[in-house]
Amino acid sequence: MELMTETHRRPGPRIEEVARLAGVSKSTVSRVVNGEQYVSAKSRAAVAxxxxxxxxxPNQAARSLAGSKANAVALIVSEQGSRVLSDPFFAGVLRGVHAELSGRHVQLLLMLSRPEDHDDLIAYLAGGHVDGALLVSLHGDDPLPHRLQEIGLPVVAGGRPLSTPSIPYVDSDNFTGGLDAVRHLVSLGRTKIATVAGPRDMAVGQDRLSGWRRGLSEARLPADLVxxxxxxxxSGAxxxxxxxxxxxxxxxVFAAADIIALxxxxxxxxRGRRVPEDxxxxxxxxxxxxxxATPPLTTVRQDVEQLGRTMTWRLLGELAGDDGLPPSLLLPTALVRRASA
Amino acid sequence: MELMTETHRRPGPRIEEVARLAGVSKSTVSRVVNGEQYVSAKSRAAVAxxxxxxxxxPNQAARSLAGSKANAVALIVSEQGSRVLSDPFFAGVLRGVHAELSGRHVQLLLMLSRPEDHDDLIAYLAGGHVDGALLVSLHGDDPLPHRLQEIGLPVVAGGRPLSTPSIPYVDSDNFTGGLDAVRHLVSLGRTKIATVAGPRDMAVGQDRLSGWRRGLSEARLPADLVxxxxxxxxSGAxxxxxxxxxxxxxxxVFAAADIIALxxxxxxxxRGRRVPEDxxxxxxxxxxxxxxATPPLTTVRQDVEQLGRTMTWRLLGELAGDDGLPPSLLLPTALVRRASA
DNA sequence: TAGGGCCGTGAGAGCGCTATCTCGGTGGTG
DNA sequence: CACCACCGAGATAGCGCTCTCACGGCCCTA
Incomplete structure (x- = not known):
């Protein structure tokens, strides 16, 4: 009797059994599960x-297969090292993404990809395994956003992508943040204001630097200490x-990140300089x-969790077919005064 | 003409087309894709x-549906707040998990779950959407590991789960870490050695505390400064x-974590105490x-990335049907000497 | 030379859903 | 009173793949 094969069945009831118990058809159960209209209150209650x-x-695989949608979005971290993951920036974004996704029956797939793995990534994503993608930590020359756009996958970037301006993104207002930092320094009477800028191949580095420049030019101070x-x-040291x-x-000094400031x-x-006196x-x-930090650092706050939420909101909006969504969004920053300036 | 509906077809070729181009049947393509034996080198090459x-x-959804396996594992973070995500511990584990998973065609689903959401989580996981689960950040009374075990899902915990000793886990050797810290302090001639312990409802808190106790008892010093x-x-302050x-x-002082030590x-x-002099x-x-930190902190290093890798290795081993896997594993810690002690 | 393994392959039946089509009943309109 | 729009529901055809089964050819043994 080879019928006795170990049938390794997946557990749990099928839609069929729910239908039987509720005294309706599979179709009606499906309607209830998917929150469609045209179901009587009575049927709805019975099914529930x-x-x-x-x-x-419901079995997601079957759902995806039949419905041509994956009910999942990918959070793609494109980076040479995997350093990013330790970054509080990433953690905050992740938290925001998750918060916005929760309760929506959309799964979050986390994918890290080094440039040499991009082909695999693209192949996978082109297979329709996710409905959209969230992109973080882009160096300027990264071809990934462009390639994702090519395969027609809805994408939202976290941080302005340098290489592909046409992609929707959400970013902190890094320019204004840098500007505010310098204005504060100027208001303190400082005149020889340097900056330790971030990487010039990332928008975040460029934008904070531009803010610093603008601040100095406003105050008619030279912007040569970079x-x-x-x-x-x-590297900050x-x-x-x-x-x-x-x-x-x-x-x-305006440092482009707390970790650099440290x-x-x-x-x-x-070197014997007192902070903030000297x-x-x-x-x-x-x-x-x-x-x-010692002393506690005056800094420009950015709300990275909000950034994650906003990216997700934007992506889900696009997936839901909303139009009239803003192509890109800038989130405000705020100066936090502590002891160091 | 309502036939003009936007048919939103998924892109890319089907297995059928590959078969046609290679001049073989779907079955053979499937065999090649899944690395099965009994395929001639010629067919294999043609398919490739x-x-x-x-x-x-290949379409994952169809694969999962037909094959009764999801090709995905969940990383479940069970925590009241979502504070965990910012934790370098979590970031390290995540990195390790990802490293071990990469190239294996297993997707990583990230799931955060507060206790009040556990029912939903369990229902989802019971649906067979993932093949196994990795669990981190467990408070002692968390019923999650037990419930996962109940539904028959292979699980590996990161950190010893207090509530469910029968679950396989991977943990740093926190006891020995605490012990080494105290031995070092004793070797420095200190005699009034306090500890700021971690939460007593987490194994990590208990084990480091036990190590501290053992160290003091070895040195015949009182262990009452807790x-x-x-x-x-x-809370450290x-x-x-x-x-x-x-x-x-x-x-x-032995602090149960760097962040507490800070x-x-x-x-x-x-309060005017010099560190490390006083x-x-x-x-x-x-x-x-x-x-x-100022001064740089002497600390006990744990390799959290390795922890993530090991958890994943253990889980995949179980999924592959290996037996003879160790139920649980302890990873070594090492004292890192800096200025503070 | 006949029999039995084993290898390589193809055919085809589902996996559990959703999408589409169909159809009967209801209530409003001309 | 006939007509039709519309609501609520069921039947059914796939979605793209894996898995089981069947089958022919080959080599080895008796």
């Missing part, structure tokens, strides 16, 4: 009761050293690092 | 060529204050916070 009683949970760092304390070597009498802070203290320091992000 | 040429990517905190600098109020002449450090400095401080985790 049956679902609860049987603990029915060093570049990536988002590590080490290195950049600060350069700046100090070049111009020892700097009296303020490295700068260490160098400043090691050199005022402003960071960016208002991460945990800012409040626990 | 066709796949490449057509950029074929305060408890959760994983925030604020509060706990440190209590400790100092109770016993002003403390000369060393709060302790601030209180210590505010009070030596040891943290746990070796997070970024440890190296950027």
């Amino acid at each position: 009761a049956a679902i609860t009683h049987l603990r029915y949970s 060093a570049e760092a990536d988002f590590t304390p080490e 290195r950049a600060m050293s350069e700046l100090l070597d070049r111009t020892p009498d700097i009296d303020a 490295g700068a802070l260490q160098v400043l203290q090691a 050199v005022a320091v402003v960071g960016f992000d208002d991460s945990l690092l800012a409040s626990t | 060529a066709a796949i490449t040429h057509l950029r074929y990517s 305060a408890e905190a959760d994983f925030t600098p604020e 509060r706990a440190m204050s209590e400790l100092l109020d109770r016993t002003p002449d403390i000369d060393a 709060g302790a450090l601030q209180v210590l400095q505010a 009070v030596a401080v040891v943290g746990f985790d070796d997070s970024l916070l440890a190296s950027t």
Whole structure:
């Protein structure tokens, strides 16, 4: 009797059984499950009761197959290293995305992809396994957004993508953030205001730098004290050293990120500068690092969780067929005053 | 002409087309795609060529439906707040999980669940939408691991689950870590060694505390200087204050996490204690916070990425039907000496 | 030379849903 | 009173794949 094969059946009831218990057809159950109209209150209640009683949970695979939609979106992190994941920025976005998704029966697939894996990624996404994609941490030359657009997958980027301006994105208002930081420094009477900028191949680096420039030009101060760092304390320290070597009498620094500011802070203290008396320091992000630094860091707050929520809202809107959605959105930033400036 | 409905067809070729191009049947293409035996080298090559040429990517939904397996695992974060996501611990685990999964055609579903959402979660998972689950950040009384076990879903926990000892888990050797921290403090000649312990309803809190106790008992020192905190600098600061109020002449503190140590450090400095001269401080985790603290923190390093990898390895092993897998695994920790002790 | 494995392959039956078509009943309109 | 729009419901055809089964050819053994 080879009928006795171990049938490894998936557990749980089928839609069929729910229909039988509720005394209606599969179609009606499907309508109820999908919240469609044209179902009598009576049927609706009967189905709901049956679902609860049987603990029915519709099979996503079957649903996707029949319905030509995946009920899932991908959060794609495109980065050479996987450093990003430790970044509070990423954590915040993730939290926001999840918050916005929760209760909507849309699954979140997390995909990291290094540039050399992009082909696989594209193939997978082109297969219709997700309905849309959220993109974060884009370096400027990353061809990924463009390629996603090519295969017709709805995409929203977190942070302005340098390479593909046509893609919808949500970003913090980094320019105004940088501008506000400098205005604050100017209001403190500082005149030799340097910056440790972020990577120039990322919009976030460019925009905060532009804000700094604008602030200095407003105050008719020279904008020549620039060093570049990536988002590590080490590179922040290195950049600060350069700046100090070049111009020892700097009296303020705008760091493009708290984590950069931290490295700068260490160098400043090691070189005998008092913060904020000799050199005022402003960071960016208002991460945990800012409040626990010594001295606590004045910084520009960005609400990354809100950024995640907004990206998701935008994507789901597009998937629902809303038009009139803004192509892109800028989220406000705010200066948080602490001891360092 | 309502035939003109927007047919929203999924893009890409079907298995059928690959078969036609390769001159074989669907069955053979399926065999090649799934790496089965009993396919001639010739057919295999023809199919591979066709796949490449057509950029074929099999439809996961159809695969899951026909094959009764989801080709996906869930990473479940069970927590009241969504604070966890910002935790470097979580980020590290995530990175490890992803690394171990990559190239295996297994998708990662990220699911956060507050206790009040557990019913939904269970229903979803019972539906066979994932093949297994990875669990992190469990408070002791969390019924989730038990319930997952009930529905027969293969599960591996990250961190020892207090409530369900029978569940396979992977954890850092927190006990030995705590022990090593104290031994180091003792070797420095400290005798009034306090601890700011982690939450007592989490294994990680209990185990590090036990290690501290053992260390003191080895050195025949009293183990009565205990305060408890959760994983925030604020609670660390509060706990440190209590400790100092109770016993002003403390000369060393073992904090159950770097983030707790940070709060302790601030209180210590505010109260005029020099670190490490008056009070030596040891943290746990070796997070970024440890190296950027003032002074840089001596701490116990745990390799959370490795933890994520190991959890995943264990789960995939179980899914592949390996037996002889160790039920649980402990990963080594290591003391990292810096300035604070 | 006949029999039995084993390899390589194809045909075809579902997997559990959703989408579409169909149809009877109801109530408002000319 | 006939007509028709519309609501509520059921029947059924796939969605794209995997899995089981069947079958022919080959090699090895008796």
